[in-house]
Amino acid sequence: MADTIITPLVGAEKGLDTLRADTVRLDRVDRYLRGDHDGPYTPRSATEEYKLLAKRAVSNWLPLLVKTPAQALAVEGFRRSGATDAEPPAEWLAWQAERMDARQAQIHRAALAFGQSWVTVLPHPADPRRPVIRGVSPRRMIAFYDDPAADAHPLWALRVDSVPQSTDTAVLGWFYDATGVTSLSIGGKEGTRVRGFTPHNLGVCPVVRFAPDIDLEGRVTGVIEGVIPLQDRINQSVFDLLVSQTFGAFKVRTISGMAPEIVRDPETGEPVYDSATGRPKVLPIQADASRFLVAPDPDTKFQQLDETPLEGYIAAIELAVRQLAAVSQVPGQHLLNGTVANMSAEGLGAAEAAMFRAIDEWQHSFGESWELVLGLCAQVLGIESDPRGQVTWKDAESRSLSQTVDALGKMVQMLGVPVRGVWGRIPGVTATDEEHWAQMQAEDDPAMRLADSLAKVPVPAGAA
Known part of the structure:
Protein backbone atom coordinates (compact mmCIF):
# COMPACT_ATOMS: atom_id res chain seq x y z
CA MET A 1 0.00 0.00 0.00
CA ILE A 228 5.20 -6.72 -30.53
CA PRO A 229 6.64 -10.25 -31.15
CA LEU A 230 3.94 -10.81 -33.79
CA GLN A 231 4.83 -7.49 -35.42
CA ASP A 232 8.50 -8.54 -35.49
CA ARG A 233 7.48 -11.82 -37.14
CA ILE A 234 5.59 -9.94 -39.85
CA ASN A 235 8.61 -7.72 -40.50
CA GLN A 236 10.86 -10.79 -40.81
CA SER A 237 8.47 -12.45 -43.27
CA VAL A 238 8.27 -9.28 -45.35
CA PHE A 239 12.08 -9.04 -45.36
CA ASP A 240 12.40 -12.64 -46.56
CA LEU A 241 9.86 -11.87 -49.28
CA LEU A 242 11.78 -8.80 -50.42
CA VAL A 243 15.06 -10.71 -50.53
CA SER A 244 13.51 -13.49 -52.61
CA GLN A 245 11.74 -10.98 -54.81
CA THR A 246 14.93 -8.99 -55.41
CA PHE A 247 17.42 -11.81 -55.97
CA GLY A 248 15.40 -14.85 -57.02
CA ALA A 249 12.05 -13.82 -58.52
CA PHE A 250 13.26 -14.05 -62.13
CA LYS A 251 14.44 -16.79 -64.49
CA VAL A 252 18.20 -17.33 -64.90
CA ARG A 253 19.57 -18.65 -68.23
CA THR A 254 22.76 -20.70 -68.17
CA ILE A 255 25.14 -21.92 -70.91
CA SER A 256 27.60 -24.76 -70.44
CA GLY A 257 30.20 -26.11 -72.85
CA MET A 258 30.69 -22.91 -74.85
CA ALA A 259 33.90 -20.93 -74.69
CA PRO A 260 33.41 -17.16 -74.66
CA GLU A 261 34.59 -15.16 -77.68
CA ILE A 262 37.84 -13.30 -76.94
CA VAL A 263 38.31 -9.66 -77.88
CA ARG A 264 41.18 -9.32 -80.39
CA ASP A 265 43.14 -6.38 -81.72
CA PRO A 266 41.75 -5.56 -85.19
CA GLU A 267 45.27 -4.89 -86.58
CA THR A 268 47.35 -7.67 -85.10
CA GLY A 269 44.67 -10.19 -84.25
CA GLU A 270 46.21 -10.72 -80.83
CA PRO A 271 43.98 -11.02 -77.69
CA VAL A 272 43.36 -7.82 -75.74
CA TYR A 273 44.16 -8.21 -72.05
CA ASP A 274 42.45 -6.53 -69.07
CA SER A 275 45.01 -4.35 -67.27
CA ALA A 276 43.37 -4.99 -63.88
CA THR A 277 43.10 -8.78 -64.01
CA GLY A 278 45.67 -9.65 -66.65
CA ARG A 279 43.18 -11.92 -68.41
CA PRO A 280 41.92 -11.67 -72.00
CA LYS A 281 38.79 -9.64 -72.47
CA VAL A 282 35.70 -11.48 -73.68
CA LEU A 283 32.70 -10.29 -75.63
CA PRO A 284 29.41 -10.35 -73.67
CA ILE A 285 26.76 -12.70 -74.99
CA GLN A 286 23.99 -10.75 -76.69
CA ALA A 287 20.70 -12.30 -75.53
CA ASP A 288 17.40 -10.55 -76.15
CA ALA A 289 14.02 -11.22 -77.75
CA SER A 290 15.32 -10.45 -81.29
CA ARG A 291 18.34 -12.77 -81.22
CA PHE A 292 19.06 -16.49 -81.32
CA LEU A 293 21.85 -18.04 -79.31
CA VAL A 294 24.01 -20.16 -81.59
CA ALA A 295 26.95 -22.24 -80.37
CA PRO A 296 29.59 -23.67 -82.70
CA ASP A 297 30.25 -26.58 -80.34
CA PRO A 298 27.56 -29.32 -80.56
CA ASP A 299 28.12 -30.21 -76.87
CA THR A 300 27.00 -26.76 -75.72
CA LYS A 301 23.89 -26.88 -73.51
CA PHE A 302 21.43 -24.06 -72.91
CA GLN A 303 19.49 -24.33 -69.62
CA GLN A 304 17.22 -22.25 -67.39
CA LEU A 305 16.87 -21.86 -63.61
CA ASP A 306 13.30 -21.15 -62.53
CA GLU A 307 12.36 -18.22 -60.32
CA THR A 308 11.75 -18.64 -56.56
CA PRO A 309 8.01 -19.02 -55.81
CA LEU A 310 6.73 -16.14 -53.64
CA GLU A 311 3.36 -17.63 -52.68
CA GLY A 312 4.74 -19.21 -49.50
CA TYR A 313 6.13 -15.91 -48.22
CA ILE A 314 2.84 -14.12 -48.96
CA ALA A 315 0.89 -16.85 -47.14
CA ALA A 316 3.22 -16.55 -44.13
CA ILE A 317 2.63 -12.78 -43.96
CA GLU A 318 -1.15 -13.22 -44.16
CA LEU A 319 -1.05 -15.91 -41.45
CA ALA A 320 0.92 -13.63 -39.10
CA VAL A 321 -1.51 -10.76 -39.75
CA ARG A 322 -4.48 -13.03 -39.02
CA GLN A 323 -2.84 -14.10 -35.76
CA LEU A 324 -2.31 -10.43 -34.95
CA ALA A 325 -6.02 -9.81 -35.59
CA ALA A 326 -7.07 -12.75 -33.43
CA VAL A 327 -4.89 -11.76 -30.46
CA SER A 328 -5.94 -8.09 -30.59
CA GLN A 329 -9.65 -8.82 -31.33
CA VAL A 330 -9.48 -6.51 -34.34
CA PRO A 331 -11.39 -8.09 -37.26
CA GLY A 332 -9.25 -9.35 -40.12
CA GLN A 333 -11.11 -7.22 -42.66
CA HIS A 334 -9.72 -4.10 -40.97
CA LEU A 335 -6.16 -5.36 -41.56
CA LEU A 336 -6.43 -7.33 -44.81
CA ASN A 337 -8.25 -5.70 -47.72
CA GLY A 338 -10.48 -7.84 -49.86
CA THR A 339 -11.83 -10.06 -47.08
CA VAL A 340 -15.24 -8.34 -46.95
CA ALA A 341 -16.21 -8.56 -50.61
CA ASN A 342 -19.99 -8.86 -50.98
CA MET A 343 -20.45 -9.26 -47.21
CA SER A 344 -23.88 -8.31 -45.87
CA ALA A 345 -24.47 -6.07 -42.85
CA GLU A 346 -25.35 -9.15 -40.78
CA GLY A 347 -22.16 -10.93 -41.85
CA LEU A 348 -20.08 -7.84 -41.19
CA GLY A 349 -21.61 -7.53 -37.72
CA ALA A 350 -20.80 -11.17 -36.96
CA ALA A 351 -17.20 -10.68 -38.11
CA GLU A 352 -16.83 -7.66 -35.81
CA ALA A 353 -18.54 -9.27 -32.80
CA ALA A 354 -15.29 -9.95 -30.92
CA MET A 355 -14.09 -6.36 -31.31
CA PHE A 356 -17.40 -4.91 -30.13
CA ARG A 357 -17.37 -7.19 -27.09
CA ALA A 358 -13.99 -5.68 -26.21
CA ILE A 359 -15.29 -2.17 -26.95
CA ASP A 360 -18.30 -2.78 -24.69
CA GLU A 361 -15.94 -3.76 -21.86
CA TRP A 362 -13.80 -0.67 -22.44
CA GLN A 363 -16.89 1.55 -22.50
CA HIS A 364 -17.78 0.35 -19.00
CA SER A 365 -14.26 1.11 -17.76
CA PHE A 366 -13.84 4.44 -19.56
CA GLY A 367 -17.43 5.41 -18.78
CA GLU A 368 -16.78 5.22 -15.03
CA SER A 369 -13.65 7.31 -15.49
CA TRP A 370 -15.48 10.00 -17.49
CA GLU A 371 -18.22 10.11 -14.87
CA LEU A 372 -15.53 10.79 -12.24
CA VAL A 373 -14.15 13.56 -14.48
CA LEU A 374 -17.60 15.13 -14.84
CA GLY A 375 -18.10 14.79 -11.08
CA LEU A 376 -14.95 16.85 -10.52
CA CYS A 377 -16.26 19.38 -13.07
CA ALA A 378 -19.46 19.68 -11.01
CA GLN A 379 -17.42 20.39 -7.87
CA VAL A 380 -15.49 23.13 -9.67
CA LEU A 381 -18.77 24.58 -10.96
CA GLY A 382 -20.09 24.68 -7.40
CA ILE A 383 -22.99 22.25 -7.98
CA GLU A 384 -23.65 18.89 -6.42
CA SER A 385 -22.14 16.03 -8.38
CA ASP A 386 -24.41 13.15 -9.37
CA PRO A 387 -22.84 9.72 -8.61
CA ARG A 388 -25.69 8.08 -10.54
CA GLY A 389 -25.21 10.14 -13.70
CA GLN A 390 -24.13 8.27 -16.82
CA VAL A 391 -22.30 9.12 -20.00
CA THR A 392 -23.77 7.94 -23.31
CA TRP A 393 -21.62 6.42 -26.04
CA LYS A 394 -21.87 6.69 -29.79
CA ASP A 395 -23.26 3.52 -31.38
CA ALA A 396 -20.63 2.51 -33.93
CA GLU A 397 -21.66 -1.13 -34.42
CA SER A 398 -22.16 -2.27 -38.02
CA ARG A 399 -25.92 -2.47 -38.60
CA SER A 400 -28.11 -1.30 -41.43
CA LEU A 401 -30.15 1.83 -40.65
CA SER A 402 -33.40 0.17 -41.73
CA GLN A 403 -32.75 -2.75 -39.38
CA THR A 404 -32.06 -0.38 -36.49
CA VAL A 405 -35.13 1.80 -37.12
CA ASP A 406 -37.33 -1.29 -37.43
CA ALA A 407 -36.09 -2.61 -34.07
CA LEU A 408 -36.54 0.77 -32.37
CA GLY A 409 -40.06 1.12 -33.82
CA LYS A 410 -41.01 -2.26 -32.38
CA MET A 411 -39.65 -1.19 -29.01
CA VAL A 412 -41.99 1.82 -29.06
CA GLN A 413 -45.07 -0.04 -30.35
CA MET A 414 -44.77 -3.41 -28.62
CA LEU A 415 -42.94 -2.58 -25.40
CA GLY A 416 -44.33 0.89 -24.73
CA VAL A 417 -40.93 2.57 -24.69
CA PRO A 418 -41.33 6.38 -25.02
CA VAL A 419 -40.43 7.70 -28.44
CA ARG A 420 -37.89 10.14 -27.03
CA GLY A 421 -36.30 7.24 -25.16
CA VAL A 422 -35.05 5.65 -28.39
CA TRP A 423 -33.74 8.78 -30.09
CA GLY A 424 -30.30 8.33 -28.57
CA ARG A 425 -30.06 4.79 -29.97
CA ILE A 426 -30.26 5.92 -33.59
CA PRO A 427 -26.76 5.72 -35.12
CA GLY A 428 -25.19 9.12 -35.64
CA VAL A 429 -27.67 11.03 -33.45
CA THR A 430 -25.98 13.30 -30.90
CA ALA A 431 -27.23 14.87 -27.69
CA THR A 432 -27.52 18.19 -29.54
CA ASP A 433 -29.77 16.52 -32.12
CA GLU A 434 -32.00 15.23 -29.33
CA GLU A 435 -32.28 18.72 -27.85
CA HIS A 436 -33.30 20.19 -31.23
CA TRP A 437 -35.82 17.41 -31.80
CA ALA A 438 -37.35 17.95 -28.38
CA GLN A 439 -37.66 21.68 -29.08
CA MET A 440 -39.22 21.03 -32.49
CA GLN A 441 -41.62 18.50 -30.98
CA ALA A 442 -42.72 21.01 -28.36
CA GLU A 443 -43.24 23.69 -31.03
CA ASP A 444 -45.28 21.32 -33.19
CA ASP A 445 -47.49 20.11 -30.32
CA PRO A 446 -51.13 21.15 -31.19
CA ALA A 447 -51.98 21.78 -27.54
CA MET A 448 -48.99 24.04 -27.14
CA ARG A 449 -49.83 25.93 -30.33
CA LEU A 450 -53.41 26.44 -29.09
CA ALA A 451 -52.16 27.70 -25.74
CA ASP A 452 -49.79 30.10 -27.48
CA SER A 453 -52.54 31.44 -29.74
CA LEU A 454 -54.92 31.95 -26.79
CA ALA A 455 -52.18 33.75 -24.90
CA LYS A 456 -51.84 36.21 -27.78
CA VAL A 457 -55.62 37.06 -27.85
CA PRO A 458 -56.16 40.48 -26.17
CA VAL A 459 -58.41 40.44 -23.11
CA PRO A 460 -61.32 43.01 -23.32
CA ALA A 461 -61.21 45.79 -20.76
CA GLY A 462 -63.33 45.06 -17.69
CA ALA A 463 -63.44 41.31 -18.39
CA ALA A 464 -63.30 39.12 -15.31
Missing part, protein backbone atom coordinates in the same frame (compact mmCIF):
# COMPACT_ATOMS: atom_id res chain seq x y z
CA ALA A 2 1.12 3.53 -0.67
CA ASP A 3 1.78 5.98 2.13
CA THR A 4 -1.41 7.76 3.16
CA ILE A 5 0.46 10.98 3.93
CA ILE A 6 3.51 12.00 1.93
CA THR A 7 5.21 15.34 1.42
CA PRO A 8 5.58 16.81 -2.08
CA LEU A 9 9.38 16.62 -1.89
CA VAL A 10 9.41 12.92 -1.02
CA GLY A 11 6.56 12.13 -3.43
CA ALA A 12 8.27 13.92 -6.31
CA GLU A 13 11.46 11.88 -6.00
CA LYS A 14 9.55 8.62 -5.48
CA GLY A 15 7.28 9.31 -8.44
CA LEU A 16 10.16 10.25 -10.75
CA ASP A 17 12.02 7.03 -9.82
CA THR A 18 8.90 5.04 -10.72
CA LEU A 19 8.58 6.84 -14.05
CA ARG A 20 12.24 6.13 -14.79
CA ALA A 21 11.68 2.43 -14.15
CA ASP A 22 8.76 2.38 -16.62
CA THR A 23 10.49 4.48 -19.25
CA VAL A 24 12.15 1.58 -21.12
CA ARG A 25 8.88 -0.33 -21.46
CA LEU A 26 6.73 2.68 -22.37
CA ASP A 27 9.31 4.11 -24.77
CA ARG A 28 9.43 0.76 -26.56
CA VAL A 29 5.66 0.82 -27.04
CA ASP A 30 5.82 4.42 -28.26
CA ARG A 31 8.69 3.59 -30.61
CA TYR A 32 6.82 0.69 -32.19
CA LEU A 33 3.66 2.76 -32.58
CA ARG A 34 5.63 5.35 -34.55
CA GLY A 35 7.14 2.68 -36.82
CA ASP A 36 10.62 2.62 -35.25
CA HIS A 37 10.89 -1.18 -34.97
CA ASP A 38 13.74 -3.53 -34.20
CA GLY A 39 14.96 -4.58 -37.63
CA PRO A 40 14.58 -8.13 -39.00
CA TYR A 41 17.43 -10.58 -38.65
CA THR A 42 20.27 -10.11 -41.14
CA PRO A 43 23.66 -11.87 -41.19
CA ARG A 44 26.72 -10.00 -39.98
CA SER A 45 28.10 -9.94 -43.51
CA ALA A 46 24.96 -8.26 -44.90
CA THR A 47 25.65 -5.81 -47.69
CA GLU A 48 24.19 -2.33 -48.00
CA GLU A 49 21.61 -3.77 -50.37
CA TYR A 50 20.42 -6.19 -47.69
CA LYS A 51 20.32 -3.41 -45.09
CA LEU A 52 18.19 -1.27 -47.41
CA LEU A 53 15.74 -4.16 -47.82
CA ALA A 54 15.65 -4.59 -44.04
CA LYS A 55 14.56 -0.95 -43.64
CA ARG A 56 11.87 -1.33 -46.29
CA ALA A 57 10.59 -4.52 -44.64
CA VAL A 58 9.14 -2.68 -41.63
CA SER A 59 5.33 -2.79 -42.02
CA ASN A 60 3.70 -0.99 -39.14
CA TRP A 61 0.34 -2.64 -38.36
CA LEU A 62 0.21 -1.58 -34.71
CA PRO A 63 -1.51 1.84 -35.10
CA LEU A 64 -4.53 0.04 -36.59
CA LEU A 65 -4.89 -1.99 -33.37
CA VAL A 66 -5.35 1.28 -31.48
CA LYS A 67 -7.17 3.44 -34.02
CA THR A 68 -9.78 0.87 -35.03
CA PRO A 69 -11.37 0.37 -31.57
CA ALA A 70 -10.69 3.98 -30.54
CA GLN A 71 -12.78 5.21 -33.46
CA ALA A 72 -15.75 3.37 -31.94
CA LEU A 73 -15.17 4.92 -28.48
CA ALA A 74 -16.82 8.32 -28.46
CA VAL A 75 -18.74 9.87 -25.57
CA GLU A 76 -21.56 11.98 -26.97
CA GLY A 77 -23.67 12.91 -23.95
CA PHE A 78 -24.21 12.88 -20.19
CA ARG A 79 -27.46 12.32 -18.34
CA ARG A 80 -28.09 13.08 -14.71
CA SER A 81 -30.22 10.57 -12.82
CA GLY A 82 -33.91 11.49 -12.94
CA ALA A 83 -33.31 14.47 -15.22
CA THR A 84 -36.25 15.35 -17.50
CA ASP A 85 -35.22 18.83 -18.63
CA ALA A 86 -34.10 19.10 -22.25
CA GLU A 87 -31.28 21.46 -21.25
CA PRO A 88 -27.89 19.69 -21.04
CA PRO A 89 -26.30 19.44 -17.57
CA ALA A 90 -23.78 22.07 -16.54
CA GLU A 91 -21.01 19.44 -16.43
CA TRP A 92 -21.64 18.61 -20.07
CA LEU A 93 -21.48 22.27 -21.06
CA ALA A 94 -18.10 22.46 -19.33
CA TRP A 95 -17.02 19.33 -21.23
CA GLN A 96 -17.92 20.95 -24.55
CA ALA A 97 -16.29 24.24 -23.58
CA GLU A 98 -13.05 22.29 -23.10
CA ARG A 99 -13.41 20.77 -26.62
CA MET A 100 -13.49 17.27 -25.20
CA ASP A 101 -15.63 15.99 -28.07
CA ALA A 102 -12.40 15.93 -30.09
CA ARG A 103 -9.77 15.62 -27.36
CA GLN A 104 -11.26 12.49 -25.78
CA ALA A 105 -9.82 10.40 -28.65
CA GLN A 106 -6.26 11.24 -27.56
CA ILE A 107 -6.98 9.96 -24.05
CA HIS A 108 -8.63 6.75 -25.29
CA ARG A 109 -5.78 6.00 -27.71
CA ALA A 110 -3.09 6.51 -25.07
CA ALA A 111 -4.97 4.25 -22.64
CA LEU A 112 -5.36 1.51 -25.24
CA ALA A 113 -1.75 1.75 -26.41
CA PHE A 114 0.06 1.99 -23.06
CA GLY A 115 -2.49 0.40 -20.71
CA GLN A 116 -3.47 3.64 -18.96
CA SER A 117 -3.72 7.38 -19.38
CA TRP A 118 -4.65 10.22 -17.05
CA VAL A 119 -7.02 13.18 -16.90
CA THR A 120 -6.72 16.11 -14.50
CA VAL A 121 -9.52 18.54 -13.57
CA LEU A 122 -8.61 21.86 -11.92
CA PRO A 123 -10.20 25.29 -11.54
CA HIS A 124 -9.11 27.83 -14.15
CA PRO A 125 -6.56 30.28 -12.67
CA ALA A 126 -8.56 33.30 -13.87
CA ASP A 127 -12.03 31.88 -13.19
CA PRO A 128 -12.32 29.47 -10.22
CA ARG A 129 -15.81 28.40 -11.41
CA ARG A 130 -14.52 27.14 -14.75
CA PRO A 131 -13.08 23.60 -14.85
CA VAL A 132 -9.98 22.90 -16.93
CA ILE A 133 -9.77 19.32 -18.25
CA ARG A 134 -6.41 18.03 -19.44
CA GLY A 135 -5.29 14.62 -20.66
CA VAL A 136 -1.80 13.47 -19.62
CA SER A 137 0.36 10.76 -21.17
CA PRO A 138 1.37 7.82 -18.93
CA ARG A 139 4.96 8.59 -19.96
CA ARG A 140 4.68 11.88 -18.05
CA MET A 141 2.48 11.02 -15.03
CA ILE A 142 2.30 8.43 -12.27
CA ALA A 143 -0.24 8.08 -9.45
CA PHE A 144 -0.20 6.17 -6.17
CA TYR A 145 -3.31 4.56 -4.65
CA ASP A 146 -4.21 3.01 -1.34
CA ASP A 147 -5.98 0.26 -3.33
CA PRO A 148 -4.95 0.63 -6.99
CA ALA A 149 -7.64 -1.77 -8.22
CA ALA A 150 -10.64 -0.25 -6.43
CA ASP A 151 -9.99 3.38 -5.48
CA ALA A 152 -11.59 6.03 -7.66
CA HIS A 153 -8.98 8.71 -6.96
CA PRO A 154 -5.28 8.34 -6.08
CA LEU A 155 -3.75 9.53 -2.85
CA TRP A 156 -1.32 11.65 -4.85
CA ALA A 157 0.11 11.92 -8.34
CA LEU A 158 3.14 13.40 -10.05
CA ARG A 159 3.36 14.94 -13.53
CA VAL A 160 6.69 15.94 -15.08
CA ASP A 161 7.64 17.69 -18.31
CA SER A 162 10.24 15.00 -19.15
CA VAL A 163 11.84 11.89 -17.66
CA PRO A 164 15.65 12.15 -17.72
CA GLN A 165 17.64 9.01 -16.92
CA SER A 166 20.27 10.99 -15.01
CA THR A 167 19.55 12.41 -11.56
CA ASP A 168 21.88 15.31 -12.35
CA THR A 169 19.30 16.82 -14.71
CA ALA A 170 16.61 19.00 -13.12
CA VAL A 171 13.03 18.65 -14.39
CA LEU A 172 9.83 20.55 -13.69
CA GLY A 173 7.15 18.60 -11.85
CA TRP A 174 3.67 19.08 -10.40
CA PHE A 175 2.57 17.18 -7.30
CA TYR A 176 -1.21 16.63 -7.03
CA ASP A 177 -2.93 15.74 -3.76
CA ALA A 178 -6.25 16.36 -1.99
CA THR A 179 -5.36 19.95 -1.07
CA GLY A 180 -3.76 21.44 -4.18
CA VAL A 181 -1.01 21.32 -6.77
CA THR A 182 2.60 21.88 -5.76
CA SER A 183 5.02 22.88 -8.50
CA LEU A 184 8.58 21.67 -8.01
CA SER A 185 12.03 21.48 -9.52
CA ILE A 186 13.16 17.86 -9.16
CA GLY A 187 16.79 16.73 -9.11
CA GLY A 188 19.71 18.67 -10.47
CA LYS A 189 22.57 20.28 -8.59
CA GLU A 190 20.25 22.21 -6.27
CA GLY A 191 18.15 19.17 -5.37
CA THR A 192 14.39 18.94 -5.24
CA ARG A 193 12.73 22.18 -4.16
CA VAL A 194 9.23 23.67 -4.08
CA ARG A 195 8.48 26.45 -6.56
CA GLY A 196 4.86 27.20 -5.63
CA PHE A 197 1.51 25.89 -4.41
CA THR A 198 -2.03 26.35 -5.77
CA PRO A 199 -5.03 25.07 -3.75
CA HIS A 200 -7.99 23.53 -5.60
CA ASN A 201 -10.49 22.94 -2.72
CA LEU A 202 -11.84 19.72 -4.28
CA GLY A 203 -11.18 17.44 -1.31
CA VAL A 204 -9.67 14.66 -3.47
CA CYS A 205 -6.67 14.31 -5.72
CA PRO A 206 -8.09 15.67 -9.02
CA VAL A 207 -6.58 12.91 -11.17
CA VAL A 208 -8.59 10.17 -12.92
CA ARG A 209 -7.09 7.04 -14.44
CA PHE A 210 -8.29 5.52 -17.72
CA ALA A 211 -7.32 1.84 -17.75
CA PRO A 212 -8.99 -0.50 -20.27
CA ASP A 213 -7.60 -3.69 -18.73
CA ILE A 214 -6.74 -3.70 -15.03
CA ASP A 215 -6.49 -6.70 -12.70
CA LEU A 216 -7.13 -7.04 -8.96
CA GLU A 217 -3.54 -6.07 -8.18
CA GLY A 218 -3.82 -2.80 -10.07
CA ARG A 219 -1.64 -3.94 -12.99
CA VAL A 220 -2.61 -2.53 -16.38
CA THR A 221 -2.18 -3.99 -19.87
CA GLY A 222 -2.30 -2.23 -23.22
CA VAL A 223 -3.02 -3.71 -26.63
CA ILE A 224 0.46 -3.05 -28.08
CA GLU A 225 3.07 -4.54 -25.77
CA GLY A 226 1.82 -8.13 -26.05
CA VAL A 227 1.75 -8.19 -29.87
